[in-house]
Amino acid sequence: MENWKFKPESLMMSHGYKPELSEGAVKCPIFQTSTFVFQKAEDGKAFFEVAYGIREKEESEEMGLIYSRLNNPDLEILENRLSLWDNAGDTAVFESGMSAISTALMEFLNPGDLLLFSNPVYGGTDHFIKHVLTKYGIEVMGFNPGQSIEEIERMLQDSGKADQLAYIYLETPANPTNDLIDIKGCVELAKKYSSADKKVIVGVDSTYLGPLWQNPLELGADLVIYSATKYIGGHSDLIAGACSGSAEIIGRVKVLRTFLGNMASPYTGWLLMRSLETLKIRMERQGNTAAHVAKYLKQHPKVEKVYYLGDLEEGSEQKRIYDEQCKDAGAMLSFDIKGGEAEAFRFLNHLKLVKLAVSLGSTESLAQHPATMTHAGVDPELKQILGITDKMVRLSVGVEAHEDLIHDLEKAFEQV
Ligand SMILES: *Cc1c(COP(=O)(O)O)cnc(C)c1O
Numbered sequence: 001m002e003n004w005k006f007k008p009e010s011l012m013m014s015h016g017y018k019p020e021l022s023e024g025a026v027k028c029p030i031f032q033t034s035t036f037v038f039q040k041a042e043d044g045k046a047f048f049e050v051a052y053g054i055r056e057k058e059e060s061e062e063m064g065l066i067y068s069r070l071n072n073p074d075l076e077i078l079e080n081r082l083s084l085w086d087n088a089g090d091t092a093v094f095e096s097g098m099s100a101i102s103t104a105l106m107e108f109l110n111p112g113d114l115l116l117f118s119n120p121v122y123g124g125t126d127h128f129i130k131h132v133l134t135k136y137g138i139e140v141m142g143f144n145p146g147q148s149i150e151e152i153e154r155m156l157q158d159s160g161k162a163d164q165l166a167y168i169y170l171e172t173p174a175n176p177t178n179d180l181i182d183i184k185g186c187v188e189l190a191k192k193y194s195s196a197d198k199k200v201i202v203g204v205d206s207t208y209l210g211p212l213w214q215n216p217l218e219l220g221a222d223l224v225i226y227s228a229t230k231y232i233g234g235h236s237d238l239i240a241g242a243c244s245g246s247a248e249i250i251g252r253v254k255v256l257r258t259f260l261g262n263m264a265s266p267y268t269g270w271l272l273m274r275s276l277e278t279l280k281i282r283m284e285r286q287g288n289t290a291a292h293v294a295k296y297l298k299q300h301p302k303v304e305k306v307y308y309l310g311d312l313e314e315g316s317e318q319k320r321i322y323d324e325q326c327k328d329a330g331a332m333l334s335f336d337i338k339g340g341e342a343e344a345f346r347f348l349n350h351l352k353l354v355k356l357a358v359s360l361g362s363t364e365s366l367a368q369h370p371a372t373m374t375h376a377g378v379d380p381e382l383k384q385i386l387g388i389t390d391k392m393v394r395l396s397v398g399v400e401a402h403e404d405l406i407h408d409l410e411k412a413f414e415q416v
Pocket of ligand 1: 096097098099122124125171175205207208227228229230239240241359360
């Protein structure tokens with residue numbers, strides 16, 4: 001038993017928490033405090049030296065608690081638990097997915113650097129890349145799903161900016177089309193353009209499948225990023241984000257987080273720990289339910305096309321990438337309804353059990369219209385290229401009985 005390695009789901013109730021430090025409480029309390037008492041002044045000095053990078057932490061030294069913008073037990077224990085799912089060196093938790101994404105980009109980009117990113121990305125990410133990073137002199141270049149690594153490299157070469165490449169940012173599967181981007185291929189590309197004094201970083205937003213069904217760090221990525229609002233939180237009751245990677249990389253992200261002050265609160269950390277205990281059973285159930293729903297949609301006469309990772313065409317490039325990097329098809333699907341916006345809206349307006357709302361990954365099923373809602377801000381021409389059209393409906397499948405969900409969808413289709 002000495003070397004027994006527990007699976008993450010077995011450790012979500014206990015890992016990193018010592019009851020004897022909290023009056024024996026079985027559950028980690030909410031450490032609702034802004035600041036922590038130092039036992040002696042020398043301790044305070046030592047903790048700050050490490051926290052501000054004035055010296056390296058010594059082998060046997062335990063980092064002490066200082067102030068909840070720098071560290072807090074709820075966040076530290078949560079980060080230790082989250083790291084287990086991706087087998088990461090460390091994790092940083094944020095007050096939103098967007099703050100995880102923006103901080104993990106800003107830390108590794110300087111004016112004059114080039115960011116290469118996949119399309120489509122989450123609407124907020126799209127805005128941040130195109131309208132915020134560019135304000136600070138960062139060059140950005142998007143590529144589309146379906147472009148091979150060779151084509152992406154040629155585009156990079158033709159731009160004349162290949163030597164400025166500093167970061168490759170991917171979102172895969174892409175929201176809302178489930179398009180897959182080849183993570184390993186992009187990691188190879190990043191290696192090719194890295195040099196002894198400049199490492200090209202690869203960051204992957206894995207919100208759609210992670211952390212259960214896709215682990216980009218295993219594929220060589222430097223950072224995996226989540227909107228923890230989605231599957232990790234899983235109950236539509238909080239906003240949070242996380243990013244995991246090596247201790248060195250996350251150490252840098254955490255320093256910027258300290259100065260931006262965008263860490264999660266102790267209460268959010270506590271809620272996320274509670275959510276992690278059921279992460280695996282929730283996601284497994286949601287994935288199974290989604291497979292039933294996808295099968296139903298596929299045969300429906302009012303449905304033109306289903307975007308679901310569970311039935312990609314054998315022999316296709318998308319299927320090859322899926323087999324290489326995804327462990328399950330997940331619980332997110334989109335479909336094109338026959339018609340356009342009017343038909344899509346009629347369908348959405350007649351759902352009862354499924355809620356008409358953005359967001360995803362929660363216990364309740366949610367439906368929305370990407371073209372006018374989550375992706376309203378994306379350039380109309382790009383939306384057409386990417387297939388985010390007026391007839392597309394996105395569905396996040398929850399934990400309900402699949403018979404009930406299908407009944408609800410059927411009733412709504414009858415009104416179209
Ligand atoms: C929701 C989402 C985000 C943004 O996360 P917030 O928690 O809302 O800030 C980023 N990426 C993807 C893929 C998302 O679905």
